[in-house]
Amino acid sequence: MMASARTRQRMMSAMALIGFFMIWEIGCLAFGVSDLILPRPSQVVAVLWEKFPLLWPHTVQTLKTTLAGFAIGVMVGVVIGVAIGSSRLAYDVAYPLLVGFSSIPKVAVVPIFVVWFGAGTVPAILTSMVISIFPVVVNVATGLASTEPELEDVLKVLGASRRDVLFNVSLPRAMPYLFASLKIAITLAFVGTVLAETVAANRGIGNVMIIASGNFDVPLVFAGLVILAAMGVSLYLISAWLESRITGWAQRKGDMAMV
Amino acid sequence: MEGKPLIELSDVTLRYGGDTVALSQTSLAIASGDFVALVGPSGCGKSTILKLVAGLLRPTSGVVLVRDREPGASLREADAVRVGIAFQNPTMLPWLTIRDNVMVPLKIVRPFREHYARKRRGEYAERADALLDKVGLRGFGDKRPWQLSGGMLQRASLCRALIHEPQLLLLDEPFGALDQFTREELWAIMQNLWLDSQPTVVLVTHDLREAAYLANRICVMSARPGRILETREVPFARPRTIEDSYAPDMAALVQSLRLRIAQARADDQGADSADLERIAA
Numbered sequence: 001m002m003a004s005a006r007t008r009q010r011m012m013s014a015m016a017l018i019g020f021f022m023i024w025e026i027g028c029l030a031f032g033v034s035d036l037i038l039p040r041p042s043q044v045v046a047v048l049w050e051k052f053p054l055l056w057p058h059t060v061q062t063l064k065t066t067l068a069g070f071a072i073g074v075m076v077g078v079v080i081g082v083a084i085g086s087s088r089l090a091y092d093v094a095y096p097l098l099v100g101f102s103s104i105p106k107v108a109v110v111p112i113f114v115v116w117f118g119a120g121t122v123p124a125i126l127t128s129m130v131i132s133i134f135p136v137v138v139n140v141a142t143g144l145a146s147t148e149p150e151l152e153d154v155l156k157v158l159g160a161s162r163r164d165v166l167f168n169v170s171l172p173r174a175m176p177y178l179f180a181s182l183k184i185a186i187t188l189a190f191v192g193t194v195l196a197e198t199v200a201a202n203r204g205i206g207n208v209m210i211i212a213s214g215n216f217d218v219p220l221v222f223a224g225l226v227i228l229a230a231m232g233v234s235l236y237l238i239s240a241w242l243e244s245r246i247t248g249w250a251q252r253k254g255d256m257a258m259v
Numbered sequence: 260m261e262g263k264p265l266i267e268l269s270d271v272t273l274r275y276g277g278d279t280v281a282l283s284q285t286s287l288a289i290a291s292g293d294f295v296a297l298v299g300p301s302g303c304g305k306s307t308i309l310k311l312v313a314g315l316l317r318p319t320s321g322v323v324l325v326r327d328r329e330p331g332a333s334l335r336e337a338d339a340v341r342v343g344i345a346f347q348n349p350t351m352l353p354w355l356t357i358r359d360n361v362m363v364p365l366k367i368v369r370p371f372r373e374h375y376a377r378k379r380r381g382e383y384a385e386r387a388d389a390l391l392d393k394v395g396l397r398g399f400g401d402k403r404p405w406q407l408s409g410g411m412l413q414r415a416s417l418c419r420a421l422i423h424e425p426q427l428l429l430l431d432e433p434f435g436a437l438d439q440f441t442r443e444e445l446w447a448i449m450q451n452l453w454l455d456s457q458p459t460v461v462l463v464t465h466d467l468r469e470a471a472y473l474a475n476r477i478c479v480m481s482a483r484p485g486r487i488l489e490t491r492e493v494p495f496a497r498p499r500t501i502e503d504s505y506a507p508d509m510a511a512l513v514q515s516l517r518l519r520i521a522q523a524r525a526d527d528q529g530a531d532s533a534d535l536e537r538i539a540a
Contacts, residue, residue, distance in 0.1 A: 153313075153346075154344065155367060156314070158364050159339065172354045249403060
């Protein structure tokens with residue numbers, strides 16, 4: 001019963017996706033939309049196929065940059081999150097600073113990174129790092145700060161040190177928060193990379209897209225978009241899969257219980 | 260060691276955030292191996308005493324000693340008194356299996372923690388399973404907390420309080436949220452566990468029959484600010500049965516405790532209305 005409801009929901013999702021592209025394709029044909037404005041999906045696929053050898057190195061470049069920025073961002077984010085989440089004082093002191101920092105539009109920091117490190121990969125990595133730190137910090141800190149005092153008491157009575165409490169209660173308790181933030185951070189990391197690549201780089205999908213748009217090669221721009229979407233979705237799915245493996249307890253699914 | 264109590268509270272006062280006096284000038288001594296129940300109207304500071312003994316709270320004034328030391332500070336030393344605690348909520352860690360939850364104290368408390376990495380799949384797991392078996396949870400070790408009912412979780416929580424063979428067991432209304440049959444079953448289990456290893460037990464409870472059935476001594480507390488009004492010996496022979504708890508002499512004890520607490524509550528309300536009259540005048 002459950003399985004069939006789930007299958008039906010999946011089929012409907014797939015149909016919605018296919019339907020979207022079909023309406024796009026048919027709409028473009030019916031109204032004779034120029035591929036300079038909006039190329040048809042079939043044209044985009046053709047370009048992807050045709051220019052694959054040219055696009056592949058840029059795809060790898062963007063993926064590497066994003067993953068590097070994401071990885072550093074998550075590590076720094078977890079460290080800051082643990083630091084401010086495990087003490088009330090640190091939380092209160094650092095919070096305004098973080099909010100101020102996070103409300104800076106990240107486009108604005110790219111020129112600064114370029115000044116410091118020159119155009120290329122480094123500003124892109126830094127931008128995607130900077131952009132993925134904040135959700136991680138906030139979620140980890142919130143996860144730690146919202147640990148039920150009773151859970152901590154159970155350990156404190158046994159003579160547990162702060163470290164014991166952190167590793168046995170607070171951190172596991174914060175894991176669902178961390179993973180929720182990873183799903184946000186990975187998509188944001190792509191935004192950061194592409195942003196920096198369009199402004200100040202000579203490689204990567206963002207750079208390909210900005211050059212293609214300069215040449216009015218709109219199908220290629222869309223091909224770049226499709227690649228970015230595909231990478232974004234894949235990494236999101238990987239994060240979601242990891243989340244359900246590691247923090248299945250928080251989702252209370254019967255089938256996760258025995259993992 | 261004989262003669263010197265394990266737990267000593269002398270003139271202990273505890274204020275919460277300035278005004279609220281949870282406990283006032285309370286003195287209490289509990290001998291090693293004793294089973295003491297604290298009863299009284301709600302909000303009278305019963306749980307506060309437990310938290311003071313556990314080292315989760317520090318007294319505003321007065322001294323709390325567990326084997327001549329301040330609780331909490333000395334817990335990490337090798338010869339510290341091993342403490343087990345169970346709360347009204349089972350407070351299981353949801354990411355661990357029931358067995359792993361029961362084994363948590365072995366991960367923290369000396370001398371077990373040194374061997375935890377090596378023994379957690381063998382000896383310690385067997386020990387946890389044996390305890391789970393005793394409380395009627397055979398075969399539930401691999402389940403997750405949310406797969407068990409409240410009563411089952413409370414049983415597991417008792418196992419967790421006992422796995423490291425504590426010399427001092429602190430029970431904060433651990434049977435309070437259970438139905439009567441489960442509760443009486445767990446009383447019997449609790450009594451057997453106590454008879455087995457004779458740890459010192461401090462039990463906070465609202466249930467006077469529970470206190471009479473389980474404890475050697477019952478301390479009746481006044482309404483806030485809490486003080487100990489009187490201490491009753493419970494002379495009945497062990498092992499006691501649930502039927503005993505309905506027998507005339509135990510029923511009489513429960514009834515007299517009930518009257519004492521009703522009076523304490525009335526005194527408190529009397530004081531309140533006196534306050535009101537003063538304000539009105």
